Amino acid sequence: MCGIIGYIGKSSPIDVLIEGLKNLEYRGYDSAGIAVKNKEEVQKVKSVGKIANLEEKINNTKLIDSNLGIAHTRWATHGSPTEINAHPHTVGNVTIVHNGIIENAEELRKKLEKENIKFNSETDTEVIAVLINKYYKDNELEAIKKALKELKGSYALGILFSGSDKLYTTRKDSPLIVGIGKNENFIASDIAAIINYTNKYILLEEGEIGEITKDKVVIYKDNKIIKKDILETDISADAKDKCGYDHYMLKEIMEEPIVLEKTFKPYLKDLSLLPNLTQYEEIHIVACGSAMYAGLIGSSLLEEFANIRVYVEVASEYRYKNIVYNKKTLVILISQSGETADTIAAMRMAKDAGIDTLAIVNVKTSTIARESDKQVFIEAGPEIAVATTKAYILQAGILSLLAYKTAKDKNLIKEDIIKEVKKLPRLLKEVLDRREEYLEIAKSIYKKDNIFFIGRKIDYSICMEGSLKLKEVSYIHSEAYQAGELKHGTISLINDGYPVFAIITDDKVKDKTISNVEEVISRGADVIIISNEKIANYKKQVIVPKINSFMQPLLVVPTLQLIAYEVAKLRNCDIDKPKNLAKSVTVE
Numbered sequence: 001m002c003g004i005i006g007y008i009g010k011s012s013p014i015d016v017l018i019e020g021l022k023n024l025e026y027r028g029y030d031s032a033g034i035a036v037k038n039k040e041e042v043q044k045v046k047s048v049g050k051i052a053n054l055e056e057k058i059n060n061t062k063l064i065d066s067n068l069g070i071a072h073t074r075w076a077t078h079g080s081p082t083e084i085n086a087h088p089h090t091v092g093n094v095t096i097v098h099n100g101i102i103e104n105a106e107e108l109r110k111k112l113e114k115e116n117i118k119f120n121s122e123t124d125t126e127v128i129a130v131l132i133n134k135y136y137k138d139n140e141l142e143a144i145k146k147a148l149k150e151l152k153g154s155y156a157l158g159i160l161f162s163g164s165d166k167l168y169t170t171r172k173d174s175p176l177i178v179g180i181g182k183n184e185n186f187i188a189s190d191i192a193a194i195i196n197y198t199n200k201y202i203l204l205e206e207g208e209i210g211e212i213t214k215d216k217v218v219i220y221k222d223n224k225i226i227k228k229d230i231l232e233t234d235i236s237a238d239a240k241d242k243c244g245y246d247h248y249m250l251k252e253i254m255e256e257p258i259v260l261e262k263t264f265k266p267y268l269k270d271l272s273l274l275p276n277l278t279q280y281e282e283i284h285i286v287a288c289g290s291a292m293y294a295g296l297i298g299s300s301l302l303e304e305f306a307n308i309r310v311y312v313e314v315a316s317e318y319r320y321k322n323i324v325y326n327k328k329t330l331v332i333l334i335s336q337s338g339e340t341a342d343t344i345a346a347m348r349m350a351k352d353a354g355i356d357t358l359a360i361v362n363v364k365t366s367t368i369a370r371e372s373d374k375q376v377f378i379e380a381g382p383e384i385a386v387a388t389t390k391a392y393i394l395q396a397g398i399l400s401l402l403a404y405k406t407a408k409d410k411n412l413i414k415e416d417i418i419k420e421v422k423k424l425p426r427l428l429k430e431v432l433d434r435r436e437e438y439l440e441i442a443k444s445i446y447k448k449d450n451i452f453f454i455g456r457k458i459d460y461s462i463c464m465e466g467s468l469k470l471k472e473v474s475y476i477h478s479e480a481y482q483a484g485e486l487k488h489g490t491i492s493l494i495n496d497g498y499p500v501f502a503i504i505t506d507d508k509v510k511d512k513t514i515s516n517v518e519e520v521i522s523r524g525a526d527v528i529i530i531s532n533e534k535i536a537n538y539k540k541q542v543i544v545p546k547i548n549s550f551m552q553p554l555l556v557v558p559t560l561q562l563i564a565y566e567v568a569k570l571r572n573c574d575i576d577k578p579k580n581l582a583k584s585v586t587v588e
């Protein structure tokens with residue numbers, strides 16, 4: 001969701017900015033722009049749509065000589081995706097790019113209009129530029145500080161002043177790092193955007209302002225210069241490569257066995273490295289989208305095997321509820337990016353109430369990783385495709401291990417699954433290698449308008465993720481339904497040839513779901529069964545290897561991910577960047 005890149009160095013910023021924008025494309029955007037600056041002037045180029053449009057415009061523009069620039073991909077919030085609303089925005093001596101949302105923008109705009117200030121765009125960003133410009137006499141830092149005092153909401157900013165040859169930056173509730181190079185420095189929404197230039201970076205904390213030249217980065221906090229650690233990322237430059245795959249989504253699904261092995265490795269040696277949950281009477285799992293669906297897998301297993309009541313809630317709802325906490329409650333936050341605005345807000349709400357928080361998170365430097373009380377990291381590496389696949393598998397996987405450990409700690413189960421879990425990466429690879437089979441299924445459904453996924457208990461949780469994956473990448477409407485609920489209304493939608501995926505892995509409810517399958521078949525449905533054993537003589541079945549209940553979903557969801565991928569491919573969809581979606585939802 002919006003991306004920022006900035007460069008100051010020894011040569012023209014154009015290549016770095018364009019490459020950076022391309023690396024940030026995965027976050028989702030609908031317009032883009034750059035500003036380059038030298039002593040005399042600031043020059044901007046903006047365009048609506050893909051970065052390729054911007055690139056073409058840049059190639060047809062005579063650009064000024066420069067070694068300083070900022071660039072932005074915008075995912076429209078205030079104002080439609082037009083060239084005027086695209087960033088950078090210039091007001092007087094100030095040019096800025098902004099990620100985040102200024103919540104009091106309307107109020108500030110009205111106030112500033114009374115001072116006869118005219119606005120060009122509909123954006124909240126222009127309000128920031130107006131304020132900084134208003135306070136700018138000859139001291140850049142003072143102008144930024146005064147403007148920030150008036151803002152409510154979230155921001156990551158890249159700022160240029162016409163009277164200065166420095167690059168300025170600051171942030172609140174929106175991610176931003178300062179990349180450290182040799183005779184060149186950067187700002188970026190994430191380190192992956194500049195990984196071809198440097199793996200060293202500074203994490204800017206809230207309230208800090210960065211003043212950057214080509215060979216110096218000075219960070220200010222409360223009028224003082226502060227010392228910051230220079231961190232190094234272990235992301236390698238080729239992590240951003242598609243490695244021969246047509247799409248990142250496919251590459252990332254295929255990486256699942258490797259990243260699962262890496263994530264599980266320490267815990268399979270020593271399960272006690274995972275947090276002890278036995279002191280909690282109640283768990284709230286709070287997350288958004290697929291991360292929340294991974295939470296549903298965890299809740300099924302924790303309730304079934306570890307006897308803990310678990311509530312799973314969408315973070316955007318949870319944060320506004322009146323939650324009555326029991327002191328023995330644990331709040332588990334799940335997030336790949338660690339920057340999802342609603343999940344951050346839910347975490348802070350729990351912390352303010354004095355409740356323990358545990359994060360299951362991929363990005364180690366993210367806000368959720370830094371602010372939660374305890375963390376379990378998944379080792380997904382960079383996930384570029386907007387639709388999550390490998391991170392979901394790891395989130396569900398860690399929760400499954402946690403459920404197993406808690407059941408063991410409470411002496412509720414005797415079974416030892418560790419030996420079997422060690423085989424999981426190999427079994428998963430076998431499942432992923434059956435792409436031909438999934439393509440055949442995809443061919444039979446890709447022209448349909450509506451699809452159902454049905455299942456019971458943990459199989460229903462799997463359905464939720466299968467349905468989301470299909471609709472977000474293929475744009476086919478689909479719905480996940482508890483198999484037993486169909487009769488209460490939804491079954492009226494079933495008619496001849498209506499595709500219904502039935503997930504049947506949970507032995508306790510297998511027969512029940514099979515009865516529901518019969519009900520939809522007798523109304524004409526085209527049923528595709530995904531199970532861990534052959535079910536009667538149904539025509540279309542995908543049979544995945546049978547494994548213990550804790551790990552079974554991890555062998556089923558990948559088949560649904562690959563089917564969603566193949567369907568989207570047959571429909572010529574923009575698989576890695578589905579329309580209207582952003583990878584990291586850093587605004588409410």
Ligand code: F6R
Pocket residue numbers: 288289290291292334335336337338339340343386387388389468469472583584585
């Ligand atoms: C769907 C998807 C989203 C994310 C959700 C949470 O494929 O990727 O539903 O799971 O936006 O994002 P994180 O995990 O970054 O908090």
